[in-house]
Amino acid sequence: MAASTVSVRPAEIERLTRDLPSFSATRLASGMQSVTSTVMARGAVVITRHEQPSMVLMSVERYLKLEQAAEPNLDALTSRFDDMFARMQGDAAAEAMADAFAMTPAELGAAAVAEAAPRRRR
Numbered sequence: 001m002a003a004s005t006v007s008v009r010p011a012e013i014e015r016l017t018r019d020l021p022s023f024s025a026t027r028l029a030s031g032m033q034s035v036t037s038t039v040m041a042r043g044a045v046v047i048t049r050h051e052q053p054s055m056v057l058m059s060v061e062r063y064l065k066l067e068q069a070a071e072p073n074l075d076a077l078t079s080r081f082d083d084m085f086a087r088m089q090g091d092a093a094a095e096a097m098a099d100a101f102a103m104t105p106a107e108l109g110a111a112a113v114a115e116a117a118p119r120r121r122r
Helices: 010-017 032-042 060-070 074-088 091-102 105-116
Strands: 044-049 052-058
Touching (some): 032 044
């Protein structure tokens, strides 16, 4: 899987990478050229220590994708909340709640069990 290009503002790169240690390419061993080529072609490599995986070396593009994926999309969450809240304010929701409060404890229990049961495919 080749690494893809991600369009990210310099300020966002600074924010997402400010806590990572940095080493110049000059400091890397000459054998790093082969590893770097693999990272750029594949997106990441696993670095082992005593034959066990100890870290992952990845391209900036792949790292930024992971960081962006980990951040919640607040606009999407807000929209989902607003939609759910609107459904809860509708006439159907009010009627369902009135029906639920009018049920006896046994009827309410039976309705809860019926709702929780796995639905069969039609």
